[in-house]
Amino acid sequence: MKGRTIVLDHIEGREAAALMVDGKLDDFLIAGDAPPPGTIYRARADRPVKGQGGMFLTTPDGPAFLRQVKGLAPGALLLVQVTGFAEPGKAIPVTDRVLFKSRYAIVTPEAPGLNISRSIKDEDERDRLLEIAHEVMADSAYGLILRSCCVGADADDIAEDIGAMLTQAEQVLNDPGTEPETLAEGDGPHILAWRDWTDPVDVVTEAGGFEHHGVLDALDIARGSAEPLPGGGHLYIEPTRALVAVDVNTGADTSLAAGTKANFACAKTLPRALRVRGLGGQITIDMAPMPKKDRRGLEQALRAAFKADGIETTLAGWTPLGHFELQRKRGRIPLSEVLR
Structure with missing residues (x-):
């Protein structure tokens, strides 16, 4: 079967998404039990690891580890974001450089400025996207990156995406809590598929799609x-x-x-x-x-x-x-x- 197809389904009770390219499984996402990358916590600094230059943190989902820490005292509260999956028995890897990412836009609170993906070369398109960014971001102190998939996308869709990420950033960064807390959940497989698999594609959402499109057979090999x-x-x-x-x-x-x-x-x-x-x-x-x-x-x-x-x-x-x-x-x- 030629072409690209995204199949959204469930397997063994878990949400999953498959990208089929010319009949072959090209990518696969599945929900796990661990907090997914993108999850944002208000965490408490626990104890430093001087030999590794890092700090163990307390989060609602267990211990996390932040690398390259300077000037952070035990007991301090800070915002961190999950960057990957931990090996069994190890702490959750996190970063203190929090990003708010969607299909078209990435809001960067610690990196002000409006930026367009360098892969977009057309000057007229870059000017169009900058106009949209200036209109939505207005006087915001946060930064913004518009992703490569913005090329040719509807202006209202891009503006809506920027606005949603800007609102989420303001809610998370201005949360008044004083205890470790989960402030934003990382995206699940279906949202990630929409966010990251942006090339033109057919989308299948009917139950049983994995079996019908050969995903289960490909998973047997994997x-x-x-x-x-x-x-x-x-x-x-x-x-x-x-x-x-x-x-x-x-x-x-x-x-x-x-x-x-x-x-x-x-x-x-x-x-x-x-x-x-x-x-x-x-x-x-x-x-x-x-x-x-x-x-x-x-x-x-x-x-x-x-x-x-x-x-x-x-x-x-x-x-x-x-x-x-x-x-x-x-x-x-x-x-x-x-x-x-």
């Missing part, structure tokens, strides 16, 4: 370790307590170029495979054997693939044993933790 590669090879993706191990297998191909072909296929496939499985942290790839002269080209292919992925990923490079290492933000809940 719940296993094997991910097929073009050309007959496979990736084997094994999460461990310390890291995610990825093994590139050439399959039945025994030609001299088999390793190189499988490794370049891995570069194209791996971002989607990790994204769908919700995997992050340290990732070590055991590449198939190939000449060292091909390493630079492979690294460029990996860099291009992860740049288009949207989830923050750092390419650490090659190890002395010939493995390739990545560091990826834990922005998703692992599929294996919510689907059994």
Whole structure:
């Protein structure tokens, strides 16, 4: 099936959203038990961790950890926002740079100024969007970023989105409470799909959509370790307590170029495979054997693939044993933790 389709449904009683591209599962979001990224707390500073330069905080959902803290005394109240999912037994990762994000607009209380996404090049469009931003933001001291999907969007829809985020920001930042409290819930999968999957797409909301559109079959593959590669090879993706191990297998191909072909296929496939499985942290790839002269080209292919992925990923490079290492933000809940 050609084209892009967003399927909104539930699985095992959990809200979930799937993005199908040309009949293949390209992205998947599912609600977990942990507070989702974007949740905003009024938290209380608990105790510093001097060796790590951070502070443990008290929140309604348990302990949180804030990095790079300066001048924050135990007992102080502050606003923080959840940035990702914690590993089992660890504190919730948070930041004190709170953002209010929707489909078209991001309100940035600590970064004043009106900004347009740099990917929007057309000057007339930029001028149109700036006019909308000035009209809605008026004399607000908060900052604003208009996202790339604003191109061609209806002015009233953009203005409504900016106004909603501005109102939410004012309510949260001016809340008079004096105890740890949840001030805003992070978006669930259906809202995230509307917010972040902005390319032209068909949307399916009927119950049973996952089964009808092949999402359940794709999830069966994602719940296993094997991910097929073009050309007959496979990736084997094994999460461990310390890291995610990825093994590139050439399959039945025994030609001299088999390793190189499988490794370049891995570069194209791996971002989607990790994204769908919700995997992050340290990732070590055991590449198939190939000449060292091909390493630079492979690294460029990996860099291009992860740049288009949207989830923050750092390419650490090659190890002395010939493995390739990545560091990826834990922005998703692992599929294996919510689907059994």
